[in-house]
Amino acid sequence: MSNQWLCFWFSTQLEKNTFIKHFLQCNYPGAHIRPEPTTDRFIVVMSGQDERIIPGNSVDVHADMPFTGLVNFGGSFLSKFECAQMPHPLLEHITLVDTIGVLSDEKQRTQGSYDFTGVISLFTAKCDLILLLFDPHNLGVSDEFKQVISSLRGYDYKICVILNKAHQVDTPQLMRVYGALMWSLGKVLNAPEMECVYIG
Template identity: 75%
Template structure:
């Protein structure tokens, strides 16, 4: 009897450890594929860029007022910021719905509807809890990369807010939802802040810019054209998305795609054909009755390609920071050459006001002189209209003369310091 009890206890112990079958739900897209997290040495590369900026590039920017003519001075939060993705498009093209599709849920304060619902710039970021933070509070926080937005004034900051929530996607990237671009000139004039200027500021900080189009709204309005023009210099970040494509059948989709490419060709002054992703980025199933089985397969492939492109952003974040840093250094050098050249053209004693007006009227010719003297590429020069507008508030004779030591320090940084930094610390995601 005693041995029988021992055998029975042993049998029950073995049955207790038998694994039971479990039913697992389908994982969302951001968990089905691994999102690579940065290693420790990415911080060292960013620290190296901070040191180079403070020691060599920042003195050149401050001396020749680069922060007034091009971009504000960088802070540590600008280097430490997570990669950002900005969504642009006319109203009701699905920008907020696209973010909801990526996250699998609404972010705090999100509004979706057929009318223009998003009336402000909303930055969706990772945070310990769900809450919204006003724009004025965000702009003064030292650990946030939005200090430069204070230059657009309180009228803009009242239309800017941050939406925080804990989410695995937001742990890797930050999403920027923008107001719908308006079509009428009267509506555009009613904006109380520089809309295209804000777009240009975000474009310089973002790692990817998504231009969303609706099959029923392919016309590019005057304001939308100005917005796309303000993205000059960031063409490599632009991705075009033809959203809500399952609302038309296959024949109509072919014509819509051709019309969209024709419209973009008139705005994007590039000979290359831009990549257009076709799909319907929402939580609803694809309308197979309209597009057919072939169209459904096409949409799925296009959506997977775009999601894969988004998932590669954290992996390329370190390279993007270095690329933007080098681009900024080249722009600061050209700004210094322009400032010193204009200062040299001013008279020593009398006739300064007339000379300044003459230089401003013939600014394009002066740019050409600087280009030929220092053998600089014409595509790297700033916009003549914007430069002339800012230049009107300064006395050119107060500008600094050219300081070759500062220029040489930046050249050494580009030629030696940054390559050495890349050799010392390999890509942290490899």
């Protein structure tokens, strides 16, 4: 594809879908906004003449879509992968990868039915920009989230960290949260600090 790919990784489904809705100024086909990351699907949101959802096993055989390599992850992954198409001017220039809702703290699930890390690595390599969203009230990094972030090593230049909901905390608390976040990410990515950090 000639357009850019933007990949979203974050700890809560609610923030992810709300952010994408704000970005597009509408919901994409099949989008659900919930307070917890109840979805375990990878959804590619891209331009199309009509609004439709294409299941993973059908996407894989589309010659005009760059997803043929995903068949190597097997039917278990393809059942959790789909493409949402819709006519939208922004999607003519950018493709969004709406990732699974990665859980934080003690709440996590096991991604044992397919090569989770392999899928992450594939999308990481393909994407031009990766957004990591964090909530200042919940900076816990579970083993699952560490697995995701660790898979981004070597692609630090693609990562933008967004500390969301900053207006809900005062300045001293925000500075403490910022420092704690940089320390946590630095340990996982083996980097002293992130180059692109935005306060939202």
